[in-house]
Amino acid sequence: MKKNNTTMKYKYLSLMICICIGLSANAQPADTVAAFSLKQAIDYAQNHQVSILNARIDEDIARNTVKQTIGIGLPQVSGNANFQDFIKLPTSLLPGEFFGQPGTQVPVQFGVKYQSSVGLELNQLLFDGSYLVGLQAAKTYKELSNKNLTRTRIETAVAVTKAYYSVLVSNEQLSLVDANLARLRKTLSDTEAMFKNGFVEKIDVDRLTVLQNNLDTERENVIRLLALNVNLLKFQMGMTINSSLVLTDSITSLQADQTVLERDSSAYRNRIEYSLLETQKKVNEFDLKRYKSQFLPSLSAFGSTSQSFQSNNFSELFSSNFPSTIIGLRLSVPIISGGIKLNQVRNAKLVILKTQNDLVNLRNGINLEVDQAQTTYSNSLKSLDNQKRNMELAQEVLRVSKIKYEQGVGSSIEVTTAETSLKESQNNYINALYDLMINRVNVDKASGRIIY
Incomplete structure (x- = not known):
């Protein structure tokens, strides 16, 4: 019997685990296989990135909050019902003169044992300054x-x-490393053959072997960095990390526009951050109006109708009823608030003043950001052009060094030095290319040219 109980427990636990795994799978986005251009990747992110989904939820919350505010001015109807059983009826003392007993107090009980009532109440706001401002x-x-x-x-x-650019640059870097490895392996193979025939020394082979080992290590590092950049792109797009993603655009197709942009002193007007702060200022101004409106009276109408039932016998409680209907107006006039409302108005004015200062500071900050982005972008253009020339020169130096070495008028040190210089120039070119593409995005963002 104990063994059967244990078996049942394991079956129950397995069932619960399966249910939890199923719920977890439903709660998470499904893994996908996709090939995206840059535009397609951005469009995908607009529909799957969590921050955007939450912003849309906030938009719905704002819409419901507006409806909630409007509802304050609509009729408010409530129903009520109650039942009372007076286990002991309340007693009052009346003067004895009513009962021919002057100078005494006579205890008298009023009411009945059972009482019940049902009713409806209606309230309608007629005027309230805070509501109108809302x-x-x-x-x-x-x-x-x-x-x-x-x-x-x-x-x-x-x-x-x-x-996306990071992944493309990592792919470009991997292509350069693979090309270097292919060239170096051929050089190493030729050198090993020359060593076997006694034309070169073993140290020549060792130098090239060291270079190859370093390139193999660098290639592994680039592959790991590429995988990390792909996962970062998936995260920014709102894809699951286990999804398969292929990029269809290339660096050449997305090469940054290399024109130097003129400085625009009014670029801040295109920035959503500035527009947001202007809207926030409007909200703060409405807050000031709302606090001022609290000094005004408010007027509302009300009405109620009810049915009352009373009896000393529970079975006869609902045999008779006593209706009651009331309508009226309620005027509320603020007189003294202990300075609360006055200080609320003062603080609202100060908040508006702070927002005005923030607008000035943001405008200056955006202008500075535009200048910095354009300066950095111009420097990136010059740096990329310089690194591209350096890489071409390094390739030519390596070509000449190999020819001299093969013809016996050069040393293996020249070849290894040229290989190292080429690898360094290629890395500098990759970094300059990445900086150019990223800085162009920064210029567009700072100038407010990215619109969604």
Whole structure:
């Protein structure tokens, strides 16, 4: 019996594990196999990146909050019902003169043992300054949430673009390393053959072997970096890490525009951050109006109807009823608030002043960001051109060194030095290429030209 119980426990545990795995699988995005261009990757991210999905949820929350504000001014109807059983009826003392007993107090019980009532109550707001301001601010509040979504979409597009470029640059770096390895292996093979025939020394073979070992290690590092960059791109796109992703664009097809842009002193007007802060200022101004409106009276109408049932016998409680209906107006006039409302108004004015200062500071900061981005981009253009020339020169130096070595008028040191110089120039070229593409994205972002 004990063994059967243990078996049942294992079966139950296995069933629970399967259920949990199934729920977890449903909760997570499915692994996919996809081949994307840069534009397709950005479009995919716009529909799957968690930050954008949450921004859309915030937009829905803002929309529901506006409806909630509007609902305050609509009729409010509530129902109520109660039942009371007076186990002991309350007693009151009445003067004895009512009962012919002057100078005494006579205890008297009023009411019945069982009481019940049902009713409806209606309230309608007629005038409230805070409510009117809230209605005016509703459109601005929705606008704020829409701009927050736009900012998130732009930031996601920038992050995906940079991650996409990182993968392309890593692929380019891997291609250069593979080309170097192929060339070096051939050189090493030829040198080993020359060594066997006694034309070169063993140290010549050893130098090339060291270079090959270093290139093999570098290739492994580049492959690991490439895998990491691909996973980063998946993350920025909102894909699962286990998904298979192939990039269809190449560096040549996405080569950054190498024109130097003119400085635009009004670029801040294109930035979503500046527009967001302007909208926030409007919200703060509505807050000030709302606090000021609290000094105004409010007026509401109300009405209620009810049915009351009373009896000393529970079975006869609902045999008779006593209706009651009331309508009226309720006026509330603020008189003294202990300075609370006055200080709320003062603080609201100070918040607006801070927002104005933030606008000035943001405008200056954006102008500075544009200048920095353009300066860095111009430097990247010059650096890429210089590194490209250096790489071409290094390739020519290596070609000449190999010819001299093969003809016996050069040394193996010259060849290994030329190989090292070429590898270094290629790495510098890759870094310069990456910097150029990233800095171009920074220029477009700083100037407000990335629009979603």
